[in-house]
Every structure is written in C-alpha cells, then in structure tokens.
Amino acid sequence: MSQTDEVILRGLPISKGIGIGTPVFFSSVDDEVPEIPISKKEIDKEIERYRRALHLSRQDVESLQKMSLHEGPPEIVAILGTHLEMLQDPLMTTVMEEKIRDLQLNTESIFQHVIEDYKQRFTTLQDHYFQERVRDLIDVSRRILGHLRPLDRVKMTEIPHSSVILAHELVPSETIEASGTHVSAFVTAAGGITSHAAIIARAKGIPYVANVEIKILKRIELQSMVVDGSQGIVIINPNRKTLKKYQEIKRGLLESYRLISSASHLKGETVDGYEVRIFANLENPKEIDLLLKNGASGIGLFRSEYLFLSKRVFPTEEEQFHIYRRMVKSLKGRPLVIRVFDIGGDKKIDLLPTSPDAWYFHSIGAEQNPALGCRAIRFLLRYPDLLDRQIRAILRASAFGEVHILVPMVSDVSELRVVREKVEKIREELTKKGIKVAQHIPIGCMIEVPSSAIMCDAIIQESDFLSIGTNDLVQYVLAADRSNPNISDLYFSTHPSILRLIRMVVASANKNRKPVIICGESAADPAMIPILLGLGIRDFSVAARHIPLVKHTIRKWRILEACRLAEAALEYTAAADLKNFLTAETSR
Numbered sequence: 222m223s224q225t226d227e228v229i230l231r232g233l234p235i236s237k238g239i240g241i242g243t244p245v246f247f248s249s250v251d252d253e254v255p256e257i258p259i260s261k262k263e264i265d266k267e268i269e270r271y272r273r274a275l276h277l278s279r280q281d282v283e284s285l286q287k288m289s290l291h292e293g294p295p296e297i298v299a300i301l302g303t304h305l306e307m308l309q310d311p312l313m314t315t316v317m318e319e320k321i322r323d324l325q326l327n328t329e330s331i332f333q334h335v336i337e338d339y340k341q342r343f344t345t346l347q348d349h350y351f352q353e354r355v356r357d358l359i360d361v362s363r364r365i366l367g368h369l370r371p372l373d374r375v376k377m378t379e380i381p382h383s384s385v386i387l388a389h390e391l392v393p394s395e396t397i398e399a400s401g402t403h404v405s406a407f408v409t410a411a412g413g414i415t416s417h418a419a420i421i422a423r424a425k426g427i428p429y430v431a432n433v434e435i436k437i438l439k440r441i442e443l444q445s446m447v448v449d450g451s452q453g454i455v456i457i458n459p460n461r462k463t464l465k466k467y468q469e470i471k472r473g474l475l476e477s478y479r480l481i482s483s484a485s486h487l488k489g490e491t492v493d494g495y496e497v498r499i500f501a502n503l504e505n506p507k508e509i510d511l512l513l514k515n516g517a518s519g520i521g522l523f524r525s526e527y528l529f530l531s532k533r534v535f536p537t538e539e540e541q542f543h544i545y546r547r548m549v550k551s552l553k554g555r556p557l558v559i560r561v562f563d564i565g566g567d568k569k570i571d572l573l574p575t576s577p578d579a580w581y582f583h584s585i586g587a588e589q590n591p592a593l594g595c596r597a598i599r600f601l602l603r604y605p606d607l608l609d610r611q612i613r614a615i616l617r618a619s620a621f622g623e624v625h626i627l628v629p630m631v632s633d634v635s636e637l638r639v640v641r642e643k644v645e646k647i648r649e650e651l652t653k654k655g656i657k658v659a660q661h662i663p664i665g666c667m668i669e670v671p672s673s674a675i676m677c678d679a680i681i682q683e684s685d686f687l688s689i690g691t692n693d694l695v696q697y698v699l700a701a702d703r704s705n706p707n708i709s710d711l712y713f714s715t716h717p718s719i720l721r722l723i724r725m726v727v728a729s730a731n732k733n734r735k736p737v738i739i740c741g742e743s744a745a746d747p748a749m750i751p752i753l754l755g756l757g758i759r760d761f762s763v764a765a766r767h768i769p770l771v772k773h774t775i776r777k778w779r780i781l782e783a784c785r786l787a788e789a790a791l792e793y794t795a796a797a798d799l800k801n802f803l804t805a806e807t808s809r
C-alpha cells in the first residue's frame with residue numbers, strides 16, 4: 222500500500238453531513254509533546270525559557286492567592302500555598318535544569334517525562350495525602366506547560382479554511398469557537414453522541430465522527446479527507462471517484478436543507494391543526510438572528526455557562542445584565558429562558574489564572590466522576606455569591622422583556638426552594654433601590670435527574686414550568702456516560718424507561734396546568750418527534766439550525782396517529798426492539 226492510498230475507517234456517527242478538507246491535528250495542553258533534540262549552544266536559552274515559565278506560573282499562583290485571601294475559602298489558600306512550594310521544589314528547579322543539560326532535548330518533552338515518572342510512582346500509593354499531592358502536581362505542571370507552549374495551542378479561530386480537525390477529544394469551549402467555513406469536519410477518538418461538543422457541532426452543522434484511533438493517523442501521510450458524519454465513515458486520501466461521489470452527496474444534502482429551510486416561515490402545527498411551539502436552544506447570543514429567521518417562538522434554553530467557557534473569564538453582574546438585556550430586547554416580546562450556570566460535568570472550567578473568580582473552580586479540584594459531582598445547581602449553592610450575581614443580572618434584565626429562570630440538575634425540591642427564596646430576596650433589594658424588575662419571573666425546573674422525574678408531582682407544585690433534559694436524563698437513568706463512545710450502544714434516547722418517565726412528567730404538568738417543554742437532543746430527532754407529540758409534548762426547544770427540520774417533521778403528523786404510535790411504543794420492553802419499531806414507523 223502506498224502512503225497516499227485511500228484508507229477507510231469507521232467510527233461513531235455524531236453529527237450528520239459530509240465534510241471534505243485538509244486534515245489538521247488539534248492538540249491541547251494535555252497531549253503528548255514531541256521530542257526535539259537541541260544543540261549545546263541552545264542549552265542556556267532553553268533553561269532561560271524554562272525559568273521564565275516557572276516565573277510566570279509563580280506570578281499566576283501568587284495573584285490567585287492574593288485574591289483568595291480576601292474572598293476565597295481558607296482551603297484554597299492552603300492549596301495554592303502548596304502549589305507555590307512545589308514551584309520551588311528541586312524537582313521543578315535544579316533537577317529539571319540538570320536534565321535539560323544532560324539530555325539536550327526540548328524542555329517540554331523532558332518536563333513531561335519527569336512529571337509522568339513522578340505521577341506513576343505516587344499514584345500507586347493509596348494514601349490520601351499522596352493522592353492529593355499528585356493532583357496538585359498535575360495542576361502545577363499544566364500551568365507550567367501552558368506557559369512553555371503558549372503558541373503551541375492552535376486556536377479554532379486560527380484554523381485554515383476547509384480543515385478537518387483531528388483531536389483526541391473536543392471540549393465545548395473550543396468547539397464553540399469553530400466556524401463552518403474554517404472547519405469542514407471533526408474526527409476524534411473520544412466523544413459521545415450527546416456530549417456538549419457534539420451538541421455544538423450539530424448546532425453548527427459541522428459533520429463529526431468519533432471513536433477513531435487518532436494516534437494511528439499520525440503515522441500516515443495525510444493529504445485530504447472525507448468525513449461522512451451520517452454513516453460514521455472517515456476516508457483518508459480519497460481517490461478521484463470517491464471524492465466526486467461525496468461531493469455529489471454533499472450537494473444533495475445542502476439542497477434538501479435549503480428546501481426544508483425555505484418553509485421555516487410556516488406555522489409549527491400538525492396536519493390536524495394542533496399548534497406546536499418550537500423554541501431555540503442557544504449557546505451564543507450572536508445566533509439570535511438565525512433563530513428569528515427560522516421562526517422560533519423564543520429561546521427555550523439559553524446555556525448561560527457558554528458566556529465564560531471560551532473566554533475563560535467569569536462575567537461580572539454588569540456584563541451579564543448587558544448581555545441578557547440585549548438578548549431579551551432582540552426577541553421582541555418572545556420569552557427568554559435563562560438556565561443558570563450549568564458548570565461542571567463535561568463542561569470543564571479552565572478560567573484564566575488571573576481571572577478574579579478562578580479560585581471557585583480550583584476549589585472543586587479534579588473529580589473522579591464529574592457527571593455525578595459538584596455540577597450545576599450543586600456548585601451554585603456551594604458558592605452562592607456566583608448565583609446571586611447571576612440572579613441580580615437576570616432580574617434587572619427582566620424589566621426589558623419576558624425572562625424565565627431555569628434551574629439545572631435539580632435532584633431535590635429543596636434546591637428549587639433556595640433559588641425561589643433568593644429570587645424574592647434579590648427582587649426586594651433591587652426594588653428598594655428603585656431598580657425595575659418584572660412583576661412575575663417564572664422559575665422552572667430541569668427534569669434531567671431520575672429523582673426529579675420520579676418526584677415530578679411534588680416538584681411541579683413549586684415550579685412554574687418543567688423542562689425535560691433528555692441528554693442527561695438518558696445518561697443518568699441508563700447509567701451510560703453521554704460522552705463515552707465505547708458505550709454509545711447503551712445510550713438509548715428511546716429506551717422504554719425514558720418514554721415512561723416522559724409520560725409521567727407530562728401527566729403531572731398537565732394535571733397542574735403548568736407548561737412542560739423538552740429541550741434535550743431528542744426534541745430534534747425525527748424518530749422521536751411523533752412519539753413526543755403522542756406523549757403530550759407541545760413545546761419543543763432545539764438548536765436554531767434544527768428548527769426547520771423539526772417543523773417539517775411535525776407538519777407531517779396527525780395528533781391521533783402520534784398518540785397511537787406512542788401507545789404502541791409504550792408496549793415495548795426491550796430497547797433494541799423499540800428502536801427498530803420506531804425506525805420503521807417514523808421514516809416518512
């Protein structure tokens with residue numbers, strides 16, 4: 222086989238569409254660094270570069286510590302003290318310098334070996350103290366590596382036109398920066414169907430295939446690549462015939478998207494005239510134009526955490542207020558549902574060390590099981606000043622249009638109560654100061670944790686509306702990580718248990734005459750839409766780009782047919798049988 226022969230790989234289809242372009246390896250600070258020999262003459266310069274990285278890291282930690290002394294919890298001051306000690310440890314100073322002299326290799330590669338060695342020696346020790354020190358060491362070494370390789374981190378915004386991004390894993394903060402003209406497709410080793418990076422790729426219409434061995438690709442001469450995100454196929458160095466075939470498929474797909482989009486001004490209603498409202502899920506306030514163009518009824522889910530995921534600086538109350546106010550004004554009377562920060566899980570927070578709020582995030586540390594850890598409302602209740610700041614900004618914006626508050630990852634009704642009390646308290650404070658706040662700000666509960674689905678009849682008494690987040694609900698009900706491609710075959714959005722839970726939640730909401738909306742990725746799945754209609758859902762929230770397809774699907778069904786389909790689906794007990802049934806019954 223010649224180096225440029227066509228090679229076909231199969232992976233997990235994540236985001237539909239065809240991407241054709243030039244492969245680019247996208248690395249993050251955690252990836253392996255190459256070993257580059259240096260000459261004797263370069264040694265002093267190399268040591269100087271290393272000392273500077275140490276110096277900058279020390280400055281970061283010192284300024285962080287200074288800030289934490291005033292407002293942070295005492296543990297964090299102690300942790301940062303340990304980090305400062307580590308930066309002066311002989312391992313980081315003399316040992317490293319000796320190794321650079323002896324081995325004559327680039328600093329990054331030596332540094333990584335030294336740290337790896339140390340980690341291996343200590344991670345085998347069960348002692349809690351040593352485990353903590355390893356965690357500190359990883360933290361400190363990331364900081365030093367970040368300063369050693371500031372220019373090595375290619376940014377998504379700096380990728381050449383028509384690139385196919387190859388990476389071990391994509392994080393949401395990077396994916397959000399990708400533009401469709403620069404990035405033709407994503408191919409990664411890790412990543413699940415409803416991981417946040419996957420959601421963003423689909424929202425932007427960028428084809429994506431995961432579960433592909435990226436390391437192997439480093440050994441092949443890569444000239445061009447075709448990525449078929451619908452079938453999960455990656456073709457390396459396609460020949461002329463293959464290329465032509467995929468260019469035609471791509472043209473066809475674009476044409477059908479254009480056709481469906483041209484009807485997006487039509488109402489969201491079933492064949493027999495039932496009105497269905499379609500709202501938008503939004504990560505980037507700049508996308509408001511697209512959702513208005515696609516005839517959205519409003520914003521059903523603003524993932525507010527994206528305000529700082531890529532900027533890496535936490536927004537102040539004033540900054541948030543201006544953003545929310547601008548958003549609600551441009552919606553011209555349509556509602557804006559702001560979900561309070563859903564921090565944690567696969568949305569790793571990596572604030573700039575100089576950011577005044579960085580200590581909050583440091584204090585969580587590395588969790589063994591972040592999806593089950595200090596995420597969303599749990600995090601906000603631990604650090605209430607962040608939540609207060611956000612609520613104040615939301616309340617101030619509520620004077621300019623219809624604003625709702627949505628609480629993520631509620632696992633107990635008491636979490637909702639605390640938010641409601643805070644809203645009332647902050648409302649009083651603002652009113653006393655003469656600041657205008659809307660009369661009524663509905664507070665909704667995300668139903669995405671099994672306990673809240675099971676307790677929905679109690680939760681609905683204390684919520685103004687419910688929002689079913691199937692991405693997490695499926696992950697937690699089926700104990701199947703939404704970001705892990707190895708168990709994607711166990712992550713069934715159409716599992717019988719999920720249908721039963723949705724039926725329960727809708728029944729509770731209807732009984733109490735309160736609205737219920739569905740905002741997980743299932744809401745945009747043409748195989749799930751008729752089932753959801755049949756289960757009683759009338760409000761959908763999907764990425765702005767998917768609104769035309771959702772409308773198009775809804776406009777093909779009668780409610781009676783959808784109810785019969787849902788009834789038949791509820792008879793199934795095995796996930797695979799139900800999936801086959803739905804595929805056969807919904808492909809119109």
Ligand code: PEP
Nearest residue numbers: 669690691692693740741
């Ligand atoms: C969900 O879990 O379904 C949801 C909409 O929230 P996110 O995807 O942001 O976790």
Ligand code: MG
Nearest residue numbers: 669690692693
């Ligand atoms: Mg969720």
